[in-house]
Amino acid sequence: MPTIKDVAKYLGVSVSTVSRALNNHPDIKPDTRHEVLEAMKRINYTPNAVARSLISRKSNTVGLMIPDITDPFFSAMAHDVEEVLTDNGYQVVYVNTSRKSDKEKRFLTSVMERKMDGIIVTPDFLDEEALDMLRRLEIPVVFLRRRPPQDLDMPFVDVDHYEGACHAMDYFFSLGHSRIGFMGMPKYSFTGQERYRGYVDSLKKRGLEPDPKGIVWEGRTIECGHKAMSKLMGEFPSMTAVFAANDLLGIGALEWLAENRLSVPAQMSVIGFDNLEVSNLHWIKLTTVAQPRKEMGRKAAEVLLQMLTENKLTAQSILLPTELIIRDTCTSASASDH
Amino acid sequence: MPTIKDVAKYLGVSVSTVSRALNNHPDIKPDTRHEVLEAMKRINYTPNAVARSLISRKSNTVGLMIPDITDPFFSAMAHDVEEVLTDNGYQVVYVNTSRKSDKEKRFLTSVMERKMDGIIVTPDFLDEEALDMLRRLEIPVVFLRRRPPQDLDMPFVDVDHYEGACHAMDYFFSLGHSRIGFMGMPKYSFTGQERYRGYVDSLKKRGLEPDPKGIVWEGRTIECGHKAMSKLMGEFPSMTAVFAANDLLGIGALEWLAENRLSVPAQMSVIGFDNLEVSNLHWIKLTTVAQPRKEMGRKAAEVLLQMLTENKLTAQSILLPTELIIRDTCTSASASDH
DNA sequence: CTGAAAGCGCTTACAG
DNA sequence: CTGAAAGCGCTTACAG
Numbered sequence: 001m002p003t004i005k006d007v008a009k010y011l012g013v014s015v016s017t018v019s020r021a022l023n024n025h026p027d028i029k030p031d032t033r034h035e036v037l038e039a040m041k042r043i044n045y046t047p048n049a050v051a052r053s054l055i056s057r058k059s060n061t062v063g064l065m066i067p068d069i070t071d072p073f074f075s076a077m078a079h080d081v082e083e084v085l086t087d088n089g090y091q092v093v094y095v096n097t098s099r100k101s102d103k104e105k106r107f108l109t110s111v112m113e114r115k116m117d118g119i120i121v122t123p124d125f126l127d128e129e130a131l132d133m134l135r136r137l138e139i140p141v142v143f144l145r146r147r148p149p150q151d152l153d154m155p156f157v158d159v160d161h162y163e164g165a166c167h168a169m170d171y172f173f174s175l176g177h178s179r180i181g182f183m184g185m186p187k188y189s190f191t192g193q194e195r196y197r198g199y200v201d202s203l204k205k206r207g208l209e210p211d212p213k214g215i216v217w218e219g220r221t222i223e224c225g226h227k228a229m230s231k232l233m234g235e236f237p238s239m240t241a242v243f244a245a246n247d248l249l250g251i252g253a254l255e256w257l258a259e260n261r262l263s264v265p266a267q268m269s270v271i272g273f274d275n276l277e278v279s280n281l282h283w284i285k286l287t288t289v290a291q292p293r294k295e296m297g298r299k300a301a302e303v304l305l306q307m308l309t310e311n312k313l314t315a316q317s318i319l320l321p322t323e324l325i326i327r328d329t330c331t332s333a334s335a336s337d338h
Numbered sequence: 339m340p341t342i343k344d345v346a347k348y349l350g351v352s353v354s355t356v357s358r359a360l361n362n363h364p365d366i367k368p369d370t371r372h373e374v375l376e377a378m379k380r381i382n383y384t385p386n387a388v389a390r391s392l393i394s395r396k397s398n399t400v401g402l403m404i405p406d407i408t409d410p411f412f413s414a415m416a417h418d419v420e421e422v423l424t425d426n427g428y429q430v431v432y433v434n435t436s437r438k439s440d441k442e443k444r445f446l447t448s449v450m451e452r453k454m455d456g457i458i459v460t461p462d463f464l465d466e467e468a469l470d471m472l473r474r475l476e477i478p479v480v481f482l483r484r485r486p487p488q489d490l491d492m493p494f495v496d497v498d499h500y501e502g503a504c505h506a507m508d509y510f511f512s513l514g515h516s517r518i519g520f521m522g523m524p525k526y527s528f529t530g531q532e533r534y535r536g537y538v539d540s541l542k543k544r545g546l547e548p549d550p551k552g553i554v555w556e557g558r559t560i561e562c563g564h565k566a567m568s569k570l571m572g573e574f575p576s577m578t579a580v581f582a583a584n585d586l587l588g589i590g591a592l593e594w595l596a597e598n599r600l601s602v603p604a605q606m607s608v609i610g611f612d613n614l615e616v617s618n619l620h621w622i623k624l625t626t627v628a629q630p631r632k633e634m635g636r637k638a639a640e641v642l643l644q645m646l647t648e649n650k651l652t653a654q655s656i657l658l659p660t661e662l663i664i665r666d667t668c669t670s671a672s673a674s675d676h
Numbered sequence: 677c678t679g680a681a682a683g684c685g686c687t688t689a690c691a692g
Numbered sequence: 693c694t695g696a697a698a699g700c701g702c703t704t705a706c707a708g
Binding site for chain 2: 048049050051054059061069070072086092093096251254255258259278283284
């Protein structure tokens with residue numbers, strides 16, 4: 001691979017001149033610049049970004065830490081993060097943490113060593129060690145779908161899960177439901193907690209006490225929803241509606257209901273959360289709370305970009321609104337009173 | 339950020355000694371090594387990977403070029419690529435090409451400048467310019483779900499789409515079908531072409547001539563499948579079975595059939611390709627050709643790793659087998675003769 | 677406008 | 693075993 005020296009030798013000029021041509025430096029005669037650029041083409045010179053980074057202290061790379069690229073949510077966000085960032089000259093290094101603490105830390109170590117310019121993170125574990133690394137980083141950090149710890153003044157980008165859950169509950173109430181079950185995601189899940197808060201607060205606001213029998217925590221998959229629905233029907237038979245903390249759970253519930261010949265929405269109303277593509281399938285048509293996934297990725301990248309260009313370590317957080325998508329899985333409570 | 343010099347000064351040793359401690363070099367007294375390592379911790383020293391790369395000519399980064407991380411296929415592969423590679427000390431830089439030629443080229447440029455150690459690529463456009471870059475790269479390249487051009491001796495990892503299509507057709511034939519429709523993905527799609535070849539050859543092998551009226555090309559989405567089914571029923575009404583080149587098309591077909599009160603499989607047998615999660619949903623249960631997605635990503639990473647460690651520019655390609663997953667959308671032809 | 681020199685943070689022969 | 697020196701491929705004051 002030819003270096004800047006080869007180009008200089010080839011033309012009989014100094015490396016400084018070549019460098020200046022490469023960097024569009026004003027202190028160079030347009031003619032020589034042109035010659036140099038031509039010569040570079042001719043000998044197939046490609047600038048070594050590693051050497052440039054060492055001097056400029058800018059690696060032009062951004063880290064993206066997410067739990068699992070396989071989750072349609074994160075892949076949608078990753079898509080837009082990449083788009084915005086590479087359009088601005090950055091390369092994105094991505095890591096799946098698989099929700100493992102040590103993978104998160106390995107990533108942060110890598111961020112320091114590789115001298116990344118900034119990161120977008122969705123951590124699930126932030127112990128003292130990880131926090132310490134985050135503090136020492138001295139580069140822009142934006143939290144995606146997570147909140148930064150109290151003492152770190154870093155921006156986050158997320159959807160308002162709490163508000164979204166309230167929308168769903170409001171809709172149930174407007175339809176006259178009051179015995180509303182809840183299927184939660186794993187308890188450690190931040191988004192799951194927020195949605196649960198919305199469920200509980202919505203009930204309390206109407207003077208209703210959440211019934212522990214109407215609340216199950218099985219996990220986050222379709223199978224879990226299936227199991228959860230079965231459990232709920234056993235423990236809380238008077239239920240007329242169920243709020244699933246995510247669409248997969250909601251779909252599992254619909255599956256169980258279909259298998260047990262309970263008609264939806266006549267006998268049971270269901271609302272999910274996420275608005276996955278599948279939820280709009282002809283056979284499902286799940287009423288759900290939609291969140292703007294791609295926009296979330298885009299916004300996270302934009303916030304990071306802003307910090308990068310303004311050379312600041314903080315910025316304004318963004319909480320995007322949710323939207324209730326009304327489809328075919330809800331009806332008024334009277335229809336389903338048993 | 340402290341550098342190796344700071345560590346040396348702190349301890350009153352030379353930078354060479356510090357470097358040797360850092361690299362586990364044998365030429366260092368265990369005691370001093372230990373002291374150095376301790377000192378590094380104390381002053382929060384982190385090695386600068388950029389500087390190390392400049393010397394070692396190894397960036398420990400691998401590029402992953404895929405059309406769209408949002409596609410469950412590519413996200414599944416990306417997941418395992420990342421896992422295998424980071425477990426081996428590499429970081430992965432990923433790019434969505436969105437099937438745009440210039441994005442592919444920008445990526446290749448970046449690969450050269452950034453001195454990536456190797457790449458895994460799923461290109462859709464390889465014109466002379468791109469090929470030229472690929473040739474000049476001088477690093478291991480593995481093709482994922484694509485074939486390298488003739489004159490480039492580079493390995494690929496893929497599933498045997500042709501064989502998969504034959505499996506599907508064999509099954510139709512074993513059920514007595516002969517008037518079998520086909521819905522294809524966009525014609526430029528390599529995987530789509532292979533599946534189409536399997537369809538055509540399977541017919542010919544039985545002395546049947548593919549009927550142009552039984553073949554439609556609408557795209558790759560559910561909506562396309564919906565439209566395609568409608569078209570097919572109009573043009574090729576004697577059809578008793580349809581092979582969809584991917585599951586989304588198959589699901590779109592099922593949707594149209596359900597809307598038009600045609601029962602599946604009694605009146606129409608359907609096979610898809612991909613075995614998406616949704617295809618196993620209670621309401622869908624699509625018979626389909628499964629491909630080992632994650633394994634593909636894993637294998638691609640392993641092949642690359644092998645080339646990287648053996649310092650070779652080529653390796654054995656891998657063609658993974660497909661598997662027909664029989665579910666509920668097929669029955670014998672006699673049932674559906676009309 | 678151009679070139680010689682120093683230096684980014686490391687590693688690696690080479691002496692000792 | 694340890695240190696001084698050269699060098700990876702660039703950029704950037706500093707002179708001229």
